[in-house]
Amino acid sequence: MFYKRSHRVKVKxxxxxxxxxxxDQKGIHVLNETALFIWEVLRDPFTFHELHYMLGExxxxxxxxxxxxxxxxxxxxLQYDLVFTES
Amino acid sequence: xxxxxxxxxxLNLSLTTPDEIVPDVESAFFHSIGPGTHPSPxxxxxxxxxxxxxxxxxxxxxxxxxxxxFELICRLEEDIENTLIxxxxxxxxxxxxxVMIGKGACVIAGNPDTGKTTTTFNLVEMGxxxxxxxxxxxxxxxxxxxxxxxVLTIEGTYAEKYRLRYPVQNGTLKIIDSRxxxxxxxxVGSDPVLLKTILVPxxxxxQTPGIEEVSPGEMFxxxxxxxxxxxxxxxHLFDSVIRICEKAEIFRLRTNSLRSMRELLKELxxxxxxxxxx
Numbered sequence: 001m002f003y004k005r006s007h008r009v010k011v012k013x014x015x016x017x018x019x020x021x022x023x024d025q026k027g028i029h030v031l032n033e034t035a036l037f038i039w040e041v042l043r044d045p046f047t048f049h050e051l052h053y054m055l056g057e058x059x060x061x062x063x064x065x066x067x068x069x070x071x072x073x074x075x076x077x078l079q080y081d082l083v084f085t086e087s
Numbered sequence: 088x089x090x091x092x093x094x095x096x097x098l099n100l101s102l103t104t105p106d107e108i109v110p111d112v113e114s115a116f117f118h119s120i121g122p123g124t125h126p127s128p129x130x131x132x133x134x135x136x137x138x139x140x141x142x143x144x145x146x147x148x149x150x151x152x153x154x155x156x157f158e159l160i161c162r163l164e165e166d167i168e169n170t171l172i173x174x175x176x177x178x179x180x181x182x183x184x185x186v187m188i189g190k191g192a193c194v195i196a197g198n199p200d201t202g203k204t205t206t207t208f209n210l211v212e213m214g215x216x217x218x219x220x221x222x223x224x225x226x227x228x229x230x231x232x233x234x235x236x237x238v239l240t241i242e243g244t245y246a247e248k249y250r251l252r253y254p255v256q257n258g259t260l261k262i263i264d265s266r267x268x269x270x271x272x273x274x275v276g277s278d279p280v281l282l283k284t285i286l287v288p289x290x291x292x293x294q295t296p297g298i299e300e301v302s303p304g305e306m307f308x309x310x311x312x313x314x315x316x317x318x319x320x321x322x323h324l325f326d327s328v329i330r331i332c333e334k335a336e337i338f339r340l341r342t343n344s345l346r347s348m349r350e351l352l353k354e355l356x357x358x359x360x361x362x363x364x365x
Contacts, residue, residue, distance in 0.1 A: 013329075015303035015333055019307065029308075
């Protein structure tokens with residue numbers, strides 16, 4: 001299963017941070033470091049395991065913790081229609 | 088009967104009131120009463136004595152009955168706030184107070200009971216010029232804050248404590264009961280002022296007091312939460328608040344007492360006061 005960016009997302013710069021929103025939704029989301037990395041990488045579609053591998057190559061730390069952070073971030077992205085999945 | 092012309096940012100109103108209520112109206116809207124009458128006010132308010140008390144009318148329609156002029160004026164203030172917010176167009180309406188510090192405006196935003204109004208009150212009593220209470224209109228194109236200088240409503244017990252510790256010198260503080268006191272600032276800013284600072288107070292008796300400078304990215308979504316719903320689309324509000332956050336310096340003010348608030352405000356805005364004459 002591949003994660004893909006939604007084309008409806010608009011990206012806003014807020015100082016040094018990045019925020020995302022979908023125009024028919026009320027919320028706007030400022031990304032933390034992990035979420036920004038995942039969003040940037042998702043210029044192309046990737047699977048969960050590919051994203052997990054890339055996180056591990058980029059950031060130092062516990063891989064189990066990274067897997068949990070990645071799962072939470074992707075769940076939020078899906079919840080707010082920032083990304084969608086495709087088989 | 089007397090008719091007042093009330094002027095607010097992008098909003099002109101008329102208010103016709105029986106003679107016996109005139110002093111209360113003058114006291115509540117002192118800084119917004121203009122000379123003469125508007126040729127075409129946006130809305131016409133009227134107060135009439137009725138067998139069951141006082142009736143408040145808006146554009147000829149009865150909006151409520153009240154047992155006292157105080158209750159009626161509190162309701163009228165609220166209605167004017169809502170009307171102001173609806174009429175602001177593409178401006179951003181912050182749920183905030185504001186004062187002028189030097190040549191710039193300081194917007195004091197936050198959730199209820201975090202010390203927003205008491206921060207405004209303390210800054211005015213420290214000698215800064217009062218601009219806004221409850222609603223702070225900001226033009227996101229020019230970054231100017233438009234004065235909306237209404238009466239400050241603060242907790243009665245806080246006002247009692249304040250009066251025991253400090254003199255009230257830049258306004259009139261009237262304590263109604265333990266729950267409520269009303270503060271009328273003597274002087275207010277009449278012209279729009281360039282936004283310089285956003286202050287977010289956070290009162291918690293168990294925390295260590297301090298000032299924290301925060302970045303636009305850290306504060307953006309929180310500050311967005313202190314805005315009234317936009318009259319236009321959400322994207323315009325997002326873009327406006329982003330620009331405002333990037334333009335302003337933003338501080339979180341962690342206080343745990345009246346004294347700590349006063350000391351931190353002094354540290355932030357008056358760090359090197361002129362030495363007094365011996």
